[in-house]
Amino acid sequence: MNYSIIIYILGWIMNVEAVCMLVPGITALIYREKSGIAFLITILACLAIGVPLVSRKPSKKAFYAREGLVTTALSWIVLSIVGAVPFVLSGAIPDPIDAFFEIVSGFTTTGSSILSDPTQMPYCINxxxxxxHWIGGMGVLVFILTLLPLAGGYHMNLMKAESPGPSVGKLLPKVQSTAKILYKIYIALTVALIILLVLGGMPLYDSLCAAFGTAGTGGFGIKPDSMGSYSLYIQIVITIFMILFGVNFNVYFLLLTRKFSQALKSEEVRCYFFVIIASALMITFNVRHLFDNVWEALQQAFFQVGSIITTTGYATTDFNQWPAVSRTILVLLTFCGACAGSTGGGIKISRLLLLAKSVRKELHLYLHPNAVKKIKMDGKAVSHEVMRATNIYMIVYLMIMAASIFIISFDEFDLVTNFTAVVTTLNNVGPGLSLIGPTGNFGIFSPLSKLVLSFDMLAGRLELFPILILFLRETWKKF
Structure with missing residues (x-):
């Protein structure tokens, strides 16, 4: 284990987070809020620790898969602990466990909150x-990759550990160049969304908060009704951009480089849009009697479907009151998730496609035992390693989900609340059903349950294994 390079990167994490806190710090100055002092103290503390760590260059820059997984997990834990400090120091969220839960929900782009009324929070805190959400959407380590020189091809070990999806590839020969392209696309889409929201009459502050949550597919609202009180235009714009941020960013790169045939070839993206359209139409038919006309039902259905499948978690209505069929569809979409290589969470469309193809292959082998049939995605054969990783992921996913539901059941809430609380945090979605629906919050859970759900959010965002590997004794041995 190369401890020196891990400490070096953690130092970078502290420094980058200090820079990011300038955003709420400046907001506090604009609105003349005393809570800004909490950010100033945290910034100084981060720099006091981070600057000495990065000033001492590691003797070895070799960075293998083990270091990549450990560094990613520790980076997100450090990021969350430091990010929670201003909540506690300002008194906005005085309980450390509540503060940790809230910021983990933010960085993992989950959007589950312990707050009943966000309007009571200072502007800088909100x-x-x-x-x-915006920081965690693309990944803080992906951003650091654009700055940090590592030897050889070791960047990929960091990128694979943090990026969502069953496989990560390079758009260009250099991983640093790939990271820069991804962030340029991310920033461009975010800026476009902010402009459209402002043009639609949304206040600049609200536009920034909404754009950060939409781009990162996070979903923290700054109003008790999330997006319900905004205009139809605002809701439609956010619907479109939620769905766009759920698309694999590789597709945008292919479109920008005019490789249209390759972009349109993506089975995952085609399936993603098919699931959205089919789900929205089924829900529209099921809830049409709850709205004034079918067009309003269609708009509400598309917003909720787009919000849940991309794991954004915004809401424009209390879908907890919808018929059972519609609620069931939304719960299934919670598992489904967006595309690999997007800012969305969940199991991912690509994994579900691979699992479906695997089942089809097994059924074919029952009929033709001697047949040789390869699983293909986008016309290319899928390696055995990718299929094995997908199968193991699903096994571990189900084990974590079952264990988490069991632990939080000691809080004595109903099964729907417990089940959807775990599902929505493990898949980084946000709202659940029953007591934690769009009008509820996670403040009802005990400290232990909040820690379990925080673990689920981190595990879900990091694709399970980077967090789990921290608990293996062999991980910390020097070889």
Missing amino acids: IWRCFS
């Missing part, structure tokens, strides 16, 4: 909550 924008930090929303900005944490």
Whole structure:
């Protein structure tokens, strides 16, 4: 284990987070809020620790898969602990466990909150909550990759550990160049969304918070009704951009480089849009009697479907009151998730496609035992390693989900609340059903349950294994 390079990167994490806290710090100055002092203290503390750590260059820059997994997990834990400090120091969220839960929900782009009324929070606190979505959406380590020189091809070990999806590839020969392209696309889409929201009459502060949450597919609202009180235009714009941020960013790169045939070839993206359209139409038919006309039902259905499948978690209505069929569809979409290589969470469309193809292959082998049939995605054969990793992921996913539901059941809430609380945090979605629906919050859970759900959010965002590997004794041995 190369401890020196891990400490070096953690130092970078502290420094980058200090810079990011300038956003709420400046907000506090604009609105003349005393809570800004909490951010100033945290910034100084981060720099006091981070600067000495990065000034001492590691003797070895070799960075293998083990270091990549450990560094990613520790980086997100450090990021969350430090990010929670201003909540506690300012008194906005005085309980450390509540503060940790809230910021983990922010960085992992989950959007589950312990707050009943966000309007009671200072402006600087709310924008930090929303900005944490934007930071975590693309990944803080992906950003650091654009700055940090590592030897050889070791960047990929960091990128694979943090990026969502069953496989990560390079858009260009250099991983640093790939990271820069991804962030340029991310920033461009975010800026476009902010402009459209402002043009639609949304206040600049609200536009920034909404854009950060939409881009990171996070979903922290700054109003008790999330997006319900905004205009139809605002809701439609956010619907479109939620769905766009759920698309694999590789597709945008292919479109920008005019490789249209390759972009359109993506089975995952085609399936993603098919699931959205089919789900929205089924829900529209099921809830049409609850609205004034079918067009309003269609708009509400598309917003909720787009919000849940991309794991954004915004809401424009209390879908907890919808018929059972519609609620069931939304719960299934919670598992489904967005595309690999997007800012969305969940199991991912690509994994579900691979699992479906695997089942089809097994059924074919029952009929033709001697047949040789390869699983293909986008016309290319899928390696055995990818299929094995997908199968193991699903096994571990189900084990974590079952264990988490069991632990939080000691809080004595109903099964729907417990089940959807775990599902929505493990898949980084946000709202659940029953007591934690769009009008509820996670403040009802005990400290132990909040820690379990915080673990689920981190595990879900990091694709399970980077967090789990921290608990293996062999991980910390020097070889």
